Structure formats: structure tokens, C-alpha cells
């Protein structure tokens with residue numbers, strides 16, 4: 001856990017006051033941020049940096065930088081008078097991010113319903129998809145839609161916790177219940193749990209309870225090659 005990555009601990013935080021940590025050709029790094037960087041199929045956040053003189057700088061994307069832990073806020077246009085340690089207020093485009101949180105959490109539910117390895121995925125503001133390594137074509141749109149909405153209606157709590165690789169090794173039963181194998185090497189792993197339904201390592205942002213997702217529908221199931229099935233989910237409203 002890195003305390004300056006506020007989206008990891010408080011995904012509902014829309015804004016924060018901070019300072020410029022570094023200025024790179026591609027964007028700025030901040031001492032703390034509410035902006036989620038593109039990763040794990042979830043898009044990077046957009047929004048604004050507000051300077052003390054009232055100027056608003058548009059953030060068009062957030063990406064991971066080259067050095068470990070660095071997060072780049074990509075600006076629409078970079079003013080030439082920015083300075084290290086300059087105070088800024090940051091604010092994300094909340095409606096867009098909240099849609100990503102709802103869709104992302106919905107993909108965890110979808111993952112729990114299909115007993116096959118996930119080979120890819122992508123999250124948008126109104127739809128999301130997961131690809132499964134699944135040769136047989138037994139998936140049914142209506143059945144999956146009903147099962148997803150049933151889990152959403154149960155309004156299950158969604159939580160995160162950090163675990164060391166050592167602690168994980170000491171509890172092999174935990175890995176067995178996970179739908180995705182945790183990455184190794186960083187020493188610590190962030191687990192996301194939809195109570196009683198899904199447990200997996202994940203770095204994204206999620207809603208606090210499944211009821212917040214709202215009604216969804218599986219709009220398409222596509223065959224992608226001999227082995228792959230792509231499942232596309234949309235908000236029903």
C-alpha cells in the first residue's frame with residue numbers, strides 16, 4: 001500500500017489538495033492523487049488540476065510512469081510556468097469514474113459465474129467485457145443476465161485487504177478460492193473480495209456494495225477464436 005495513492009484506500013474520494021512532485025514531458029506527478037492510472041482493463045481517470053491562481057488544467061488521462069510507483073497525470077496542454085512543490089487541487093470526472101467502479105465490480109460478479117480462466121477484459125463507462133478460455137458454447141445471455149442481477153440485488157459488501165506473499169503462502173486455501181492467481185514479486189498483494197462470491201487480487205476501484213451497480217444485461221456473447229468466448233455487459237438503464 002502506498003499512502004499517496006488515495007484511490008486505493010478511498011475510491012469515493014473525488015478531490016484532494018496536494019503538491020506537484022515532478023514535471024515530466026508527458027505529464028506531472030503529484031505528492032498524492034485521487035486519479036486512477038490505466039491498468040487491469042480499467043481506463044485512467046480524467047479531470048482537472050486547479051492552480052492557486054485559478055487556472056484549471058485539463059487532465060486527459062492518467063498512466064503509470066516508468067519508475068516504480070510513479071503516476072503521470074497527462075495534461076491537455078502543459079503550461080511552462082509549473083514548479084515543483086506548487087500547490088494544486090485535483091478533481092476527477094466523478095460520473096465517469098463511478099461508472100467504471102460499477103462496471104468493474106460487475107466484472108468480478110461475472111467472473112464468479114463462469115468457471116473458466118479469464119484471458120482479457122476491458123471496462124468502459126456504459127459497458128464492459130471479459131474474455132474466457134472456454135471452448136464449449138454453453139453460455140446463455142438470459143441466464144447470465146438473471147444471475148448477475150440476482151447477485152447485484154443481494155447488495156453484497158465489497159472489501160479490499162492487503163496481504164503479504166508470506167501470509168498468502170501460509171494460507172494455501174485462500175489461493176484455491178481465488179479466481180485469478182496473484183502476481184508475485186512486490187511482497188504485498190491487494191485482494192478484493194465480494195463477500196462469499198469472489199476473491200481475487202486486483203488493483204482497480206470498486207463500489208462498496210453490489211447494489212450500487214444497478215441493473216445490467218449481458219448484451220452479447222461472441223466467439224473469439226476456437227477457445228475464447230467474449231461476454232459483453234451493459235447497464236440496463
Ligand SMILES: [Zn+2]
Pocket residue numbers: 104105108192202203204205206
Ligand atoms: Zn477489481
